[in-house]
Amino acid sequence: MSQRLQADFAGLKLEHPILAASAGTTRDAERCFRAEEAGFSAVILKSVQEELVNRYNPLPRFSIVDSGIPGFNSVSFLSYEQAFEGDIHDYAEVVRQTRKRLSIPVIASINCIENESWANYAQIVAQAGADAVEMVPSCPAGAFIREGAEFTPIATNVLRAVRGKIDIPAGIKMTQQLANPIACAVTLEAEGSRWVTMFNRNPGLHIDIERMCPIMHRSACGHGGPWAALAITRWIAYAFPHLKIPISATGGVTRWEDVVRYLLAGAANVQIASLIYMRGYEVVREMLGSIEAYLDRMEIESIDGLIGKAVSKLQPLEAVDKTGRYLAVVTDRCVKCGKCKNICLYDAISYPDDTPSIDPNLCDGCGLCAQICSGAIVMKRTTSQN
Numbered sequence: 522m523s524q525r526l527q528a529d530f531a532g533l534k535l536e537h538p539i540l541a542a543s544a545g546t547t548r549d550a551e552r553c554f555r556a557e558e559a560g561f562s563a564v565i566l567k568s569v570q571e572e573l574v575n576r577y578n579p580l581p582r583f584s585i586v587d588s589g590i591p592g593f594n595s596v597s598f599l600s601y602e603q604a605f606e607g608d609i610h611d612y613a614e615v616v617r618q619t620r621k622r623l624s625i626p627v628i629a630s631i632n633c634i635e636n637e638s639w640a641n642y643a644q645i646v647a648q649a650g651a652d653a654v655e656m657v658p659s660c661p662a663g664a665f666i667r668e669g670a671e672f673t674p675i676a677t678n679v680l681r682a683v684r685g686k687i688d689i690p691a692g693i694k695m696t697q698q699l700a701n702p703i704a705c706a707v708t709l710e711a712e713g714s715r716w717v718t719m720f721n722r723n724p725g726l727h728i729d730i731e732r733m734c735p736i737m738h739r740s741a742c743g744h745g746g747p748w749a750a751l752a753i754t755r756w757i758a759y760a761f762p763h764l765k766i767p768i769s770a771t772g773g774v775t776r777w778e779d780v781v782r783y784l785l786a787g788a789a790n791v792q793i794a795s796l797i798y799m800r801g802y803e804v805v806r807e808m809l810g811s812i813e814a815y816l817d818r819m820e821i822e823s824i825d826g827l828i829g830k831a832v833s834k835l836q837p838l839e840a841v842d843k844t845g846r847y848l849a850v851v852t853d854r855c856v857k858c859g860k861c862k863n864i865c866l867y868d869a870i871s872y873p874d875d876t877p878s879i880d881p882n883l884c885d886g887c888g889l890c891a892q893i894c895s896g897a898i899v900m901k902r903t904t905s906q907n
């Protein structure tokens with residue numbers, strides 16, 4: 522593995538910034554070993570939970586909901602997957618076996634209710650050999666998120682409960698079910714979190730309209746998909762300047778470009794789960810090759826050179842140029858597919874002889890038709906660049 526992909530994560534040396542996130546895909550030593558063999562740089566074990574109701578899975582527990590606008594497909598991946606199926610002592614055994622078998626960092630993942638249990642669980646996984654521990658009061662199935670509890674005070678108490686009790690790095694996996702994730706992350710840093718993971722999945726609900734009934738055991742359950750990445754990227758990019766600790770990004774990664782986007786937004790590394798469920802562990806290898814080729818193309822020495830690089834380019838509302846004027850123009854690449862018919866909110870597109878024609882006097886320059894069309898409409902600037 523090329524040294525230029527190396528990433529530092531709260532004192533852990535990673536060969537590259539793509540980790541296998543906590544999920545059923547990392548539930549035991551065998552699956553973690555497969556993740557290592559496929560090329561992941563670290564594994565975060567499936568979370569162990571104190572809450573008994575969360576330890577056992579109902580079946581079946583996955584649903585892929587086709588959620589795209591027709592012609593613009595997307596999916597939501599819903600899962601009613603609960604925690605590690607066992608108690609903390611069973612879990613400690615999995616930590617031990619996994620640590621023994623793997624050469625990459627092994628990060629435990631714990632989720633408790635009582636403050637004393639957070640400390641106790643953290644100590645047990647540390648003694649079992651975990652290299653770090655991710656603390657997950659943010660589980661979509663867990664009591665705090667189910668009941669809409671205020672997250673920041675809970676996560677603060679978790680950090681206080683484990684403070685001074687373990688000598689491995691510990692970080693909080695945050696929820697996005699928050700009014701202001703930036704303020705939360707800043708508080709968690711001040712309370713000693715060695716990193717923040719942004720974000721666990723939120724609970725979502727899908728209803729089967731024929732049965733007039735919610736799917737997935739008639740409950741809300743964890744949901745995510747490629748669409749989730751944009752909101753997460755937004756919070757990471759805006760939080761990055763306020764934090765000294767690393768941000769671990771997770772949510773909606775389906776391609777290598779998503780990994781790069783998270784790094785450019787300020788993440789130090791990226792965790793992946795759903796894609797492994799759908800395409801297997803091997804997805805990581807292809808991504809690494811593409812990321813290295815991207816570094817070559819952009820003439821960037823190392824992963825560090827990407828982290829937060831897009832953040833200084835963010836603009837406040839007042840700085841956005843609102844003087845530019847544009848016109849949509851149909852080029853000879855038009856294949857008369859008709860996709861741009863009926864979509865112009867300014868009545869600028871007409872269809873004489875089944876061919877689109879854009880009236881420059883009516884065109885607002887909004888750019889929607891150019892986005893709907895696959896390359897035949899271009900936006901021409903009609904005022905000079907300022």
Ligand SMILES: Cc1cc2nc3c(=O)[nH]c(=O)nc-3n(C[C@H](O)[C@H](O)[C@H](O)COP(=O)(O)O)c2cc1C
Nearest residue numbers: 542543544568600602657745771772773793794795
């Ligand atoms: C089936 C499933 C089970 C998961 N279980 C856990 C878990 O036990 N602990 C945890 O912290 N996150 C869990 N997650 C969340 C993932 O670790 C990850 O943060 C999230 O799914 C977003 O990444 P993705 O879009 O790549 O899946 C789970 C996700 C899925 C899909």
Ligand code: SF4
Nearest residue numbers: 855856858859861894
């Ligand atoms: S969407 Fe594009 S290709 Fe299709 S008719 Fe309109 S201009 Fe032509």
Ligand code: SF4
Nearest residue numbers: 865884885887888890
């Ligand atoms: S740019 Fe907007 S206003 Fe102009 S033709 Fe296209 S959709 Fe209509």
